[in-house]
Amino acid sequence: MKRKSMMLMVSALALVLAIGGATLAWFTNAADPVTNTFATGDVAITLHDEFNKEEAKNVIPGDEYNKDVYVTSEGSINTYVRVKLTPAWDKEGLDTNVVKLTLDTTKWIKIGDWYYYKEALTKGGQTTKLLDYVTFNGAAMDNSYQEGEFTIQVEAEAIQATNNAAEAEWKVNTTNWTAISK
Incomplete structure (x- = not known):
């Protein structure tokens, strides 16, 4: 047992x-x-500023020149863009207002010194032309403009179109495209 x-x-x-x-x-x-991988996206743009430099060498009052300024998105995430145009004469006392810039004010809005494109761009997306033509006002230009050189400096910036980035960094409300007071 x-x-x-x-x-x-x-x-x-x-x-x-x-x-x-x-x-x-x-x-x-x-x-x-188990490995979880999170990959960040990127914001990347190309500023296009197209015009014929040779054609614009002997400007006279009344002339109109084609100048196309627009932006394309190359990044992987939706992006807002803004462009700043800074016109200037190389001689003191000359008025930049004698030069008319033909702008798209339907898709673009000016807030402060910047023009904001009112739609988010996806990868490969393109804005409309912000600037299309430059016209020299013949009636407003006198002899003081002779041998003057007119330039337009063009700058572009982009920011992600999500998580209120434009509101935080640029201080603009993207719902109604107005400035946010600081």
Whole structure:
């Protein structure tokens, strides 16, 4: 009887060890590592400023010149863009208002010194032309403009179109395109 009891105990111990070992192996196999990868997007634009420099060498009052300024998005995330146009004469006292800039005021809005494109661009997207023509007003230009050089400096910036980035950084409300007071 003792031998039978001993065999029963050894069998029970073997069964407990087998169940415990199988459970341990099952839990060990469940510990495989998992890697979650998050990749950030990018904001990238190309500023296009197209005009014929040779054609604009001997400007006279009344002349009109084609000058196309627009932006394309090259980045992977939706992007808002803004463009700043800074006209200037190389001589003191000359008025930049004698030069008319033909601008798209339907899709673009001026807030402060910047023109904001009112739609977010997707990758490969393109704005309309902000600037299309430059016209020199013949009636307003006198001899003081002779040998003067007129330039338009063009700058462009872009920002992600999500998470209120334009509101935070540019201080503009993109819902109604108004300035946000500081």
